[in-house]
Amino acid sequence: MSTLIAAENLGHAYHDEWLFKNLTLGIQPGQRVALVGINGAGKSTLLKLLAERFEPLEGKIVKNKSVRIGFLDQDPQFNEAYSISDFIFSTENRQQQLIREYEELLEDPDPDQDKLNKLYEDLSEHNAWEFEHQIKTILSRMGIQHLQQKIGTLSGGQRKRLALAKLLIDDPDFLVLDEPTNHLDIDTIEWLEKLLTTGNKTLLLVTHDRYFLDNVCNSIVELDQGKMFSYQGNYAYFLERKAERSASEASSLQKNQNLLKKELEWMRRQPQARATKSQARIDAFYDLEEKTKQKSSNQSVTLNMKMSRQGGKILELDHIQKTFDSRAIIDDFSYVFKKGDRIGLAGKNGTGKSTLLNILTGVLAPDSGKVDIGETTVFGYYRQGGLAFNEKDRVIDVVKSTAEYIKMADGSTISASALLTLFLFPPKKQHGMVEKLSGGERKRLQLMRVLMQNPNFLILDEPTNDLDIDTLNVLEEFLENFPGILMLVSHDRYLLDKMSDQLFIMEGEGKVRVYNGNYSEYRLSLENAKVAKEKSKQVSSASNSTQKRTFKEQQALIQAEQNISEIEKKIADLTVELNNTDGTDFEKIQMLSDQLLQLQKELDHHTEVWIELSEK
Structure with missing residues (x-):
């Protein structure tokens, strides 16, 4: 099969630092490639080179002149x-x-x-x-x-x-996409997945969305410390192979460190007069030192910030309402936040997710109703829009403007510089300008600023945009162990599934629905309801359909319908009761939560019975 586009011995530098050298990559027609790597590794730069946005400093891009390339920039520019x-x-x-x-x-x-x-x-x-x-x-x-x-x-x-719409309309031969799911709601992402996997499309993309990556891509290329590693398969296969490679490299690193230690002793003992006779060994020492240094620097972000003490009263919303331009965004919504709440906020773009978050944090006042914030509640609000950094500020000064020293989870205190190091900002980057940071590094700096406030009520509005997958994995581990309240807005279905056990669904026209379960469970309930509705139409329109059921089965179908209706009403009543329960009444909260879980299981069972009988 002929190669659609290829990079040969590619090398490029940014701000006098080489991102990569001698990279070679070929993409075949119909290949859907995901490019992964940590923030700052050069992913966006490589995409722009392959999209012919500028020339590489070394090497060349080879393609047929008739190949049309479409490029989606991370931050598109327009007239x-x-x-x-x-x-x-x-x-x-x-x-x-x-x-x-x-x-x-x-x-x-x-x-x-x-x-x-x-x-x-x-x-x-x-x-x-x-x-x-x-x-x-x-x-x-x-x-x-x-x-x-x-x-x-x-x-x-x-x-x-x-920009994405224009690209899809033009339908080029080769799609180069930098974070295509940013700013899309989940329904649109699922539609885009189907579109990109229909036909024989060829694409190269950078994405943090693991469900999207798994559903769309059939091969993965990793950019790691200036080198490229290719994997034919999905994301799960990539993780297995990467783990094997990391284990092998760790073993090699240990051997290199032992050898380096011996060579260092030899270097120290080496008489100055004999240095010229052992130049090859001296050169080998410096090569080994450089390799060991590079591998040692491949660390991960560390998140172990302290959380402020949380009292009994956290936050209560009492019949809040908000309208813009005569359009209801939030209409008569009440909820009492309780310890351990992990809530995902879902809904289409424009339904009011950010508005609700701004009301919770006091940035925006409701038109009516009351927002009662507990005295010990400390918000940490990671905004979708990011922070307005001064491009000419040094990175370390951005952090020091918040605090010189920061409390950690174990009670220790560390300096701003030490905390930056834990977030993968080495001394050279700390003293560099903000303008030199990649989009993902800026997001990581923003996340660090939020966690420095030691919040006990953490609000994350699209935290996954522009973060690399390695940092996301560490963020997830931190969030799993975070003992405070978590509210999460994300189009990343994997993150919503893993981090939330309850949803606020912004359904439009001011309605906020509370659903007990994660996003996949919610989608499954919608699918079951849709199937049930379609089957109901089929049953009513096909007069002979009931003739295929026995009398007992027909009675069981009628009973299942009654059970579903009764259980749905009980769930709705219990949800309202739970939302209005005093946040300090833990026994009642636990009892109601257990009842809701049991009712949901019963509803799923009766729905399955109904679907099975209605198909006859």
Whole structure:
């Protein structure tokens, strides 16, 4: 099979430091490759080189001239004066221009019927109706509606979705995607997974989303300390092989360190007059020292921050309501937060997730209702938008502006510099400028600033954006052992499943639904409800369907329907009671939680019975 695009002996430096040298990579048609590695390893730089955004300092990119490359930048740049239409529709593509005219005319409340009829004919003549449907689907999925809107008025998330929409509409031969799931809701991510795995698409992507990576990619390339390692298989296979390689390297490192120790003794004993006679051995010593130093520096982030004491009263929401532009965002929502709460916040973009978080933390006041915060509650709020760093500040000064010394979980106190080292900022990076940090390193610095406050109520709004998978694994380990309240907004389904046992579902029109379970359980309940609804339609429309059931089975089906209805009502009543229970009444909280768990199991059982009988 011919190679679609290849990198030969690639080398590139950033701020006078080599990210990698002598890299060679070939991508075949139909190959879907994930590029993984720690923040700052050079992943985004490698993507830009392969997308021909700039020339490498060493080596070359080889491809057929006819290959069309589409690139999604981590932070897309636009002409602010352009409208969405100007950007989306290519002037060279006649079909796209006809579709543009048609869509813009439809936005007019009083369209010219003659023009509309003429466009109908032109679209049919150019076989553009199917293409028009594809474009409309993509724009709708990305939440893009008003084609005349100026790009300068869009938020960062809207811009990223606009750039992705343009790429999917153009449908290039080779897709290069830097964090494509950032700023997408989960429904859209699942739609994108299906789109990218349909047909024989070729792509190279960087993503922190492990479900997305596993569902889309069929091979993985790891960038580690300037070297490249390839794995044919999914993410689970990569982890197994990486563990084997790490174990082998650890063994080699131990041998190198023992040899280095002996060679160091020899170097110290070596008479100055004989140095020229053993130059080869001296050179070998320095090579060994460099290799050992590189391997020793391959550490992981350490998170073991202290948590402030938490009292009995944490946070109570009493019938809160918030409206923007006459549109209800939150309508009459009440909840009493309890010790040990681990809540995932889910819902489509624009349904009010960030608004609710801002109300919880006092950034935004509700229009009505009450937010009662306990005296000992200390928020740690990791915002999706990030921190506004001064680009010319040194990294260590950013940290020292919060605190010179920080309390750790074991009661010890460490300096700002020592804490930066634990977060994988070596002395050289600490004293460097913020402008030299990668996107992921900035996020890691932001996370560190939040944890320095020793919060007992931790709110993470899309914490996985731009973080490398290694850092995410450490973050997950920290969150699993975090004894305080956790509220998590994330499109990362893996993280939501692992870290939350309860969901606030922002359903739109101000409704906030409380669901006891994680995201996968919630999705399964939706699928079961959908199947049940479809089966119900089939049963009512097919008059002969009941003839295939025995009388006993027909009675069991009716009973299952009654059981499902009764249990759903009990769950709703118990959920309201649990939400309004005093946070200090732990016995009642435990009792209600156990009852809800048992009812959910019964509901699942009766739903399965209903589905099985209704299929007959």
